[in-house]
Amino acid sequence: xxxxxxxxxxxxxxxxxxxxxxxxxxxxxxxxxxxxxxxxxxxxxxxxxxxxxxxxxxxxxxxxxxxxxxxxxxxxxxxxxxxxxxxxxxxxxxxxxxxxxxxxxxxxxxxxxxx
Numbered sequence: 001x002x003x004x005x006x007x008x009x010x011x012x013x014x015x016x017x018x019x020x021x022x023x024x025x026x027x028x029x030x031x032x033x034x035x036x037x038x039x040x041x042x043x044x045x046x047x048x049x050x051x052x053x054x055x056x057x058x059x060x061x062x063x064x065x066x067x068x069x070x071x072x073x074x075x076x077x078x079x080x081x082x083x084x085x086x087x088x089x090x091x092x093x094x095x096x097x098x099x100x101x102x103x104x105x106x107x108x109x110x111x112x113x114x115x
Contacts, residue, residue: 034060040097040114047091054080054088055097062112073107 003018034056036044044052057078061070075085089108092098101109 032060034063037114043095043097043114047095048088050080050084051088051091053078054085055092058092058098058110058112062110069109069111071107072110 005016005018007014007016036056036059040055040059044055047055054075057075057080058072061072062068072085072089080088089098089100089110093100097112097114099111099113101111103109
């Protein structure tokens, strides 16, 4: 059953049993999503599919960082390869949706202009 121990309250001895009720329930994780403004969707319609996906990922990263400027390091968790990231950043920059600061041997710094 459980361990029995005693506590004293107001001069009285009280028997207390510690019961094991199983593991604590885990918190349910809510599914994450990214909101894409309609104005941005219209601009993304002319771009390549992987560039559209990169733009959504960048919006999500900007939201998580709570800033329009952030470093854009590894995006493999979102299914974006480094080559898709490089080509997509160039295409988004040419479309005027982002500004990219590049430094040698560093992850590019992205500033979101739209969204």
